[in-house]
Amino acid sequence: TACVNYPEMMEFLRSKVRDEAPKKVVFKTTDLALNDGIYWVRIDQMEELYRDALIVAEVKGDHFIDVKVSNVAGFTLFPPERWVGLGRLRILVNGHELRVDLKKYGPVSVRRTKKGRFALGRIKHKGLWKRPGLYGPIKRAYFSPFVFVYGTIGTPEETEVNLHLARTKAQKWWYRGNGWVRIVPDTSVDGRIIESYNLILFGGPESNLVTRRINDELPIRIEGGRIVLGERTVPGEHLALKEVYPNPLNPERLVLVNAGTDLEGTKLTGALDALHASSGLPDYIVYGKAVRTEGWGGVVAAGFFDAEWKLAPSLGFFGP
Numbered sequence: 001t002a003c004v005n006y007p008e009m010m011e012f013l014r015s016k017v018r019d020e021a022p023k024k025v026v027f028k029t030t031d032l033a034l035n036d037g038i039y040w041v042r043i044d045q046m047e048e049l050y051r052d053a054l055i056v057a058e059v060k061g062d063h064f065i066d067v068k069v070s071n072v073a074g075f076t077l078f079p080p081e082r083w084v085g086l087g088r089l090r091i092l093v094n095g096h097e098l099r100v101d102l103k104k105y106g107p108v109s110v111r112r113t114k115k116g117r118f119a120l121g122r123i124k125h126k127g128l129w130k131r132p133g134l135y136g137p138i139k140r141a142y143f144s145p146f147v148f149v150y151g152t153i154g155t156p157e158e159t160e161v162n163l164h165l166a167r168t169k170a171q172k173w174w175y176r177g178n179g180w181v182r183i184v185p186d187t188s189v190d191g192r193i194i195e196s197y198n199l200i201l202f203g204g205p206e207s208n209l210v211t212r213r214i215n216d217e218l219p220i221r222i223e224g225g226r227i228v229l230g231e232r233t234v235p236g237e238h239l240a241l242k243e244v245y246p247n248p249l250n251p252e253r254l255v256l257v258n259a260g261t262d263l264e265g266t267k268l269t270g271a272l273d274a275l276h277a278s279s280g281l282p283d284y285i286v287y288g289k290a291v292r293t294e295g296w297g298g299v300v301a302a303g304f305f306d307a308e309w310k311l312a313p314s315l316g317f318f319g320p
Contacts, residue, residue: 021080024058033135037076044074044109045123049130049307049315059083067093067110074111074123081105093118128246128309134254136283136304138244139274141198141256142173148183149210151203158207158263165202165258165270172275186210194250203266204241204259210249211257217248218257219311220284225261227286230311232318234300236288237261240268243284246309264289284316 020039027038030050036043046053053071060066062085069075079089079102089102093110096118100108109122130136133144148170150162163183170181184193186201186209193199204222205212215221220229220243227234227241239261247255260266271291274281283304291298303316 021082023083024056026054026056028052028054031135032130033132033140036132040078040080042076042078043072044076044111045072045129045131045307047071047073047112050304063088064090065092067091069094072112074109076107076109076122078107079105128251130305130307130309134246134252136244138242138256138281138283138285139279141200141244141254142177142274144198144254145196146181146198146200147193148181148200149186149189149202149208150183151201151208151211152185152187153209153212154203154207158203158266161263161266162203162207165266166200168270169200169202169273169275172273176275194247194253196253198254198256199247200256200258202258202269204257204261207266208259210255211259214248214255218243218245219305219309220286222259222261227261229286229301229318234286236300238264238268239286239288239300240265240271240291241284241286242269242272242281245283245305282316 022039025039025041027041029035029043030052032043032046041055041057043053043055048071051071054069055072055075056068057077058066065077065079065084086102086104089100091098091100091110098110098118098120100120109120110118111121111123113119148166150166152159166183170183173179173181189210199210201208201211203211205215220227220241222241227239241257241259243257244254247253258269260268268289272281272285272287273279282302284302285299286301287299289298301316301318306312306315
């Protein structure tokens with residue numbers, strides 16, 4: 001057909017080659033997990049998550065780059081050899097002048113200081129922080145190698161429900177993602193699995209050994225049949241929790257917890273799914289049975305963690 005066998009169209013497309021290193025780059029994003037850079041600029045960290053972050057960088061001379069940023073805490077330039085010469089490089093960031101001795105072509109990182117000015121170097125992080133590959137939301141747990149882990153340490157009925165949930169999700173992954181997923185019991189999770197995979201956990205701390213191991217280190221957890229969200233206890237019965245978070249056993253990987261306050265709550269974790277294109281689930285969500293009839297009206301709490309993977313009231317919703 002013409003759409004795949006049209007020589008004139010192919011020749012036209014071949015002649016329209018994108019400039020690999022334009023002098024001026026304008027890049028805007030709201031989610032560094034989706035895209036953190038283009039051409040020779042990269043945004044390393046935003047000041048406020050999920051708001052527009054903008055960087056405009058322009059080469060204005062062999063040794064001069066003018067940069068304007070908004071909602072950007074740190075960024076990196078990769079000076080293009082085509083336009084920038086080696087030697088003393090002047091970088092102007094929102095009117096603040098920086099100078100660097102460019103001895104070879106490579107990354108030049110800039111960070112915003114506590115005083116609001118700019119300095120050379122990357123931002124140093126002492127603990128967890130959101131970055132590409134370790135960002136959220138819930139669907140992100142499926143974006144790199146993962147395994148399904150079903151709990152076996154509860155009652156026989158709880159084990160059966162956990163395994164059923166894992167198998168149901170595996171089937172959805174097969175027909176929606178055209179992929180095969182490994183399902184393992186919690187007792188088979190060893191160091192190699194923890195090192196190599198994101199863990200999709202089925203069952204709370206009462207029925208899943210891995211969830212029990214990490215439960216105390218999660219910002220949202222189940223204690224005594226209740227969901228504890230930071231310093232607050234979520235009221236209600238038969239509640240379901242979905243939460244994505246860096247794995248406390250290996251912070252370079254993610255865990256996705258699917259758990260309930262009881263058996264009915266655990267069954268309810270299958271009601272909201274991330275395995276489709278229009279999934280809008282955030283980093284965490286707590287909901288009850290009303291979600292089946294009222295949709296989002298049945299959600300008790302939902303939101304995103306902040307840049308350090310902590311609960312942030314401004315990024316979440318907590319019902320009455």
